[in-house]
Amino acid sequence: DSGVTQTPKHLITATGQRVTLRCSPRSGDLSVYWYQQSLDQGLQFLIQYYNGEERAKGNILERFSAQQFPDLHSELNLSSLELGDSALYFCASSTQNTEAFFGQGTRLTVV
């Protein structure tokens, strides 16, 4: 158990809809990262938050957004969903400049 908790584990939704994925980082970790894993693209970095502030941005679509709350949990919002958004979405957390620990992921299926 990495200590990073993601909910829900599975999510099935229709195209055009909006979903919210939730992540609770390890106790004491200030950084939260979101990754997308698909069969054709592998693990792709989406975005990082550090202590509530956006720190780095990767290949995140404009339809996607994230935030980190004062209690350090984070949410990834995916809107106007397309079939191609079906993937595993991982959250990871770390303290500054140390290895990141990943959650178990949320499997999103868009139908």
Next chain:
Amino acid sequence: GESVGLHLPTLSVQEGDNSIINCAYSNSASDYFIWYKQESGKGPQFIIDIRSNMDKRQGQRVTVLLNKTVKHLSLQIAATQPGDSAVYFCAENLSGGGADGLTFGKGTHLIIQP
């Protein structure tokens, strides 16, 4: 753009043998490298990391080697066990730690034969 890639998509070894998983990276400015293991249905699990000022680092049954001259990274697993069956990813990072901007390779599927 920069890329991290793995030489082989699948590696099959006998239980008890040593495994070597290779990775090539292309960004000479990368200063931090990590190996992750991902079992089916689970998230990536940190195995070992190495910073660019080192060329070798050892953990429990694992060793990571870094050759900056040829931009090559390898993961050696000693005396492989059935529980080592997984997909192994190498990743590189420019900022010295954490996971921001980590560039992952496609992964190597390690299969342990009984």
